[in-house]
Amino acid sequence: MQNNRIFDLIVIGGGPSGMMCAGRAAELGSRVLLTEKNKDLGKKLSLTGGGRCNITNAEFDTRAFLANFPEAKEFLFSPFSKFSIQDTFNFFEKKGLPLVVEGRKRAFPKTQNANDVVAVMKNYIKKNNVEIKSGMKVTGLKKNEDGTFSVQTKSEETFIGKKVALASGIGGEGVTILEKLGHTVKEPNPNLVPLTTDAKWIHALSGVSLSFMTIRFRQDGKNKIKKTGKILFTHFGISGPLVLNTSFEVKKLLEKGSVTASIDMFPDTEENELDRRVWRLFEKNKNKLLKNILPEMMEKSLAEQILNLPDIQLAEKEANAVTKEERKALVKKMKDLSFPITGTLGFEKALIADGGVALTEVNFTNMTSKIHPNLYLLGDVLDINRPSGGFSLQLCWTTGWVAGSDARKTCIDK
Ligand SMILES: Cc1cc2nc3c(=O)[nH]c(=O)nc-3n(C[C@H](O)[C@H](O)[C@H](O)COP(=O)(O)OP(=O)(O)OC[C@H]3O[C@@H](n4cnc5c(N)ncnc54)[C@H](O)[C@@H]3O)c2cc1C
Incomplete structure (x- = not known):
């Protein structure tokens, strides 16, 4: 094998966790190869946070932060004690990309542009002389007798890595590679996804949001899930953090049977009180059409859709003619705006999918596989359930940095 094909570390996947790992190992002096099957690095990263990149969550107390990973918090304490949320803030700030904190402690680059995060990471790896092979798909990983790995590519090239970091995200070849290496991999399953409906009037509300409402999900006439907060209507159904964070439970319900969503647009007003408010509105505007006065109580397009529902049909009636x-x-209807939930948007729209390597098979002090000590497992490759709000990317920064730091340390030892 030619020397130029042998690396201290080969990173598979040029997403956030892979770039962090490659940059960090190279910064400490390792000879690193980064392989990415797409033409460009960080494609998904550039789409995060609706193009703004919710880069982390500004909960600086590690224990409080990790409370958001109910099944994984004990495992994650070690890597987060090495690279914390504050470290993420410092990392990006030092590279000229300060962060700002918004509602629910979500942190974004001050520039509000995910491409700037990609640029910082690309610059980090280039500056530290990581060899980058984009457009190169890894198809197999073979463990050699001396503990190194042969990395095989679709173009039938082979590279040797004294260490390998698998940062290929969920799905695809990563799962096959891991299974072949003897790891237990839970099949990925869309988790944080928007919900779909076939109710056309909901589609027509695309772009409208309700900043304070209660949504109930019903099955067999019984309320099964109830959440209060903000909701966003889309051209396929409903979305927004509250819906995304509930989608996993709704998906489980859908496996058992049909589900109806019911929105209470005025959750802190009793029905009688709301009736009095509507009556007063009608009294004040006796000779006006309902379609012109209901928007005093809600967004115009929402009022229009409700008034035109088949069981309401009041848009063209004057207030004094309403019985x-x-x-x-x-x-x-305003307290129980119901519509069927037909499903969830598929895998490609999932913000997070669960699945990945079982955590008991990972050594979290340095992010290596317990089966193969020269193999690092990063980011979405790990089976960690978490909410939206910057938690996924923080997981990438931390696991990538810890593995990159460790790769150098152990290469020197050899
Ligand atoms: C639309 C959307 C918005 C999101 N927004 C946010 C957000 O704002 N905040 C947040 O915290 N999280 C967000 N997430 C989740 C976040 O993007 C992921 O958790 C994160 O990208 C995972 O990073 P990763 O490095 O583990 O894997 P990925 O980002 O998936 O990167 C893996 C890379 O490996 C490459 N690869 C795969 N297989 C191979 C192979 N065989 N050979 C070579 N290369 C390979 C892929 O092409 C890819 O570039 C969002 C997700 C989506 C889909």
């Missing part, structure tokens, strides 16, 4: 029964039906 008591019709008014009560309208109020009821």
